[in-house]
Amino acid sequence: MKFGVIVFPGSNCDDDTVGVIQSLGHEAIKLWHKDTDLQGCDFLIVPGGFSYGDYLRSGAIARFSPIMEHVIEFAKNGGYLMGICNGFQVLVEAHLLPGVLLRNNSQKFISKNIFLKAATNNALLTQELDLNKAYKVPIAHAEGRYFADEATLASLQANDQILFYYCDEAGQVTDAANPNGSLLNIAGICNEGRNVFGLMPHPERAADPDLNNTDGLEIMKQLVLQLV
């Protein structure tokens, strides 16, 4: 598997993402946002950060970078694509995933560990995750409040497109465990075709035994299992 991690001006999780993929024994290269050649990558990841300084809205400018036309075509042809945090925001802005990410209800940038649980095993990103486990993973965002209209939420539920919920340490999906006011505690989703994924928490930042937390590695590992 060859992974391509797309770098915009202001991305800051590209190295972490490349490093985790390499630690899993797969090739990972960086693709600059002005590139127009995806270099034969099988899986694209849009990493976290502050693309274009979050001007206008997080992800709103990156969505128009030259590479995005090719990323959109890649995804429309069924290619695997994942956005983490700012990457999720970029994919929503590009209309590759439904809904929007609004400013946190606290109006503050939040950087802390949270717990999340997988809602389904019916997606490449969650295929072998333990549905009863609360995974401890950091968040670091100002615009992470997932919002969609009622019809979109209903179709996400009907199509099993909600992949992760914010929960407490015991795995309960409660209001108190919702760090940013996301509707239904949604932390991650996929598209209808189940080849495009977006999540606000940062699994790539919890993937190194030296950091005392490898819950994120369990999530990143799903990308290379290829069982679905």
Ligand SMILES: NC(=O)CC[C@H](N)C(=O)O
């Ligand atoms: N960690 C990130 O990717 C941050 C995303 C975005 N800059 C925000 O603050 O919402």
